[in-house]
Amino acid sequence: xxxxxxxxxxxxxxxxxxxxxxxxxxxxxxxxxxxxxxxxxxxxxxxxxxxxxxxxxxxxxxxxxxxxxxxxxxxxxxxxxxxxxxxxxxxxxxxxxxxxxxxxxxxxxxxxxxxxxxxxxxxxxxxxxxxxxxxxxxxxxxxxxxxxxxxxxxxxxxxxxxxxxxxxxxxxxxxxxxxxxxxxxxxxxxxxxxxxxxxxxxxxxxxxxx
Numbered sequence: 030x031x032x033x034x035x036x037x038x039x040x041x042x043x044x045x046x047x048x049x050x051x052x053x054x055x056x057x058x059x060x061x062x063x064x065x066x067x068x069x070x071x072x073x074x075x076x077x078x079x080x081x082x083x084x085x086x087x088x089x090x091x092x093x094x095x096x097x098x099x100x101x102x103x104x105x106x107x108x109x110x111x112x113x114x115x116x117x118x119x120x121x122x123x124x125x126x127x128x129x130x131x132x133x134x135x136x137x138x139x140x141x142x143x144x145x146x147x148x149x150x151x152x153x154x155x156x157x158x159x160x161x162x163x164x165x166x167x168x169x170x171x172x173x174x175x176x177x178x179x180x181x182x183x184x185x186x187x188x189x190x191x192x193x194x195x196x197x198x199x200x201x202x203x204x205x206x207x208x209x210x211x212x213x214x215x216x217x218x219x220x221x222x223x224x225x226x227x228x229x230x231x232x233x234x235x236x237x238x239x
Contacts, residue, residue, distance in 0.1 A: 031181060032172025039167045039182060040189060046163075047190040052113060052149050052229045057194055059120070059222045060145075061201035064136050069198025071139040075146025077191050083156050084183030087164070088176045092157040102154050106233060109152035113230030116145065120223025155236065 033039075053076045061069030086092045095102045137145075150156060160183060168178045 031174050031178035032169035033167060033178050033182060034169055035167055036185075040185065042163075043186040044189045044193065047186075047193045052153070052226065053146070054194070054197055055222060055225060055229070056116075056146055056149055057197050058201045059219070060137075060142050061198045062205040062218065064142075065206075066199045066202035068137070068139065068142050069201060070195055071142040072146035073191060073194035073198055075143040075148075076150045076194060077187055078143075079147045079150030080156070080183075080187045080190060082151055083160055084180060084187065087157060087160045088179040088183070092161055095154050095157045096161050105152060105154040106236060109154060110230045110234035112148055112152050113226050113233060116149070117223045117226030117228075117230060120219045120226060122223075153233065155233070 057069045057072045057076070060072045083092065095105060164179055164182050164186070165175075167182055168175055172178050
């Protein structure tokens with residue numbers, strides 16, 4: 030249909046790629062561990078929404094601008110890197126004033142967590158370049174509608190990603206609940222995750238398409 034081939038291989042490859050660790054999965058784990066699986070699910074839905082924007086942008090040819098324009102790619106790259114650095118610094122310093130075990134943890138609204146996931150994915154130009162490089166390999170050159178084929182494959186990829194992301198959210202929340210860590214220890218977990226976010230931001234800032 031629509032000139033799509035090797036669909037099974039696409040599904041398996043997409044699932045494995047979605048399982049690869051990155052800023053998106055790290056955000057889900059951190060939110061689930063801090064506030065439960067619903068917060069992780071909110072982050073996952075935000076990430077999925079960001080992915081949908083990349084899918085339709087790529088199908089309409091807008092993502093080609095990021096792949097061909099050095100200036101556009103650099104702008105989005107630095108905005109994305111700055112956002113990751115902001116999130117990382119916020120985690121590193123958010124609990125600096127919580128030295129006691131019984132200090133209550135401030136929870137984020139689901140809407141804010143959703144937007145964190147959305148912008149974390151949307152502002153990563155590597156996602157746009159990835160879709161342009163990966164998805165067309167499974168579309169025939171003589172496809173009657175390459176744009177529709179691209180959107181269909183992209184939605185399948187995103188659906189696989191949502192399954193994995195929600196599994197990650199639920200499992201992270203359950204592990205956190207069983208461990209029942211103190212707020213002081215959770216503070217160090219947040220700082221560690223924040224430091225990893227900062228490293229992702231620096232890595233993205235230094236990333237080159239070539």
